[in-house]
């Protein structure tokens with residue numbers, strides 16, 4: 001049976017903020033009396049995540065993704081509901097729990113700016129109480145996969161964004177945590193670095209059964225890494241399924257992409273369908289009812305027919321527009 005590593009039920013979190021009145025008069029009024037407002041960032045979220053899963057946490061800006069990660073990592077304390085990560089409430093910040101999770105906020109580095117990355121790693125080694133032999137073995141392996149050996153003694157301020165991110169990933173993973181939370185892990189990186197990080201995370205996940213929870217605005221991160229997506233909107237969970245199920249759910253029914261040999265589709269012309277030409281040889285047809293009957297491809301001068309499945313980016317923009 002699959003092991004649950006994260007379980008939340010009816011999880012809620014709200015921030016308290018203050019209303020800001022407009023103009024000079026407003027600022028002066030705020031100075032004497034400020035109106036409190038409550039921002040419900042996480043609303044009644046139920047979520048179960050199993051060991052070894054890679055879950056993409058998606059949502060538009062301000063949806064509540066970072067807040068959820070902060071709750072799961074014990075940075076924030078829930079207002080109500082239940083939350084259990086590796087069997088305990090993360091906010092209790094038990095040593096055992098902290099040693100078993102890794103957190104990376106893509107926009108905030110934990111590397112010490114003026115020192116080489118190795119110095120940060122030695123400091124973390126002591127904090128996480130990792131033996132020298134395990135440390136050396138893991139660092140060697142991670143540096144190999146991410147191609148970092150030559151930069152390990154360069155002061156962090158002289159490293160490129162991609163090099164820093166890779167070292168930050170090493171800091172997050174060298175002590176082999178069971179769960180890794182990655183908030184925008186590839187932000188600002190070029191395609192090669194992104195690909196290298198995808199490969200690296202997949203390898204770590206496969207080899208060590210590390211559970212990975214990631215947020216990203218790069219659809220490629222999600223497509224390459226996540227098997228499952230959890231979509232959050234205005235603090236609520238809207239979808240929770242595999243990418244394949246999401247594609248099926250949002251698939252335009254009875255829609256096909258047809259590649260013709262000569263750029264014609266005479267036999268298919270029918271008032272019961274909409275035909276649009278994508279390029280010289282490719283057409284998209286959508287039937288009003290029924291399904292496409294079997295066709296002799298050769299006779300019909302057709303190279304291929306496939307069901308039209310929208311890509312993840314289209315699906316997500318549709319979902320985000322809806323909510």
Ligand SMILES: Nc1ncnc2c1ncn2[C@@H]1O[C@H](COP(=O)(O)OP(=O)(O)OP(=O)(O)O)[C@@H](O)[C@H]1O
Pocket residue numbers: 015016017039040041059060061062063064065066067068
């Ligand atoms: N410290 C804070 N005080 C008050 N409100 C906050 C605070 N942090 C976040 N919020 C609000 O909580 C809501 C959720 O924010 P959160 O940062 O979790 O969203 P997000 O999905 O991570 O967004 P993004 O994709 O832009 O990073 C937003 O409305 C945000 O304005």
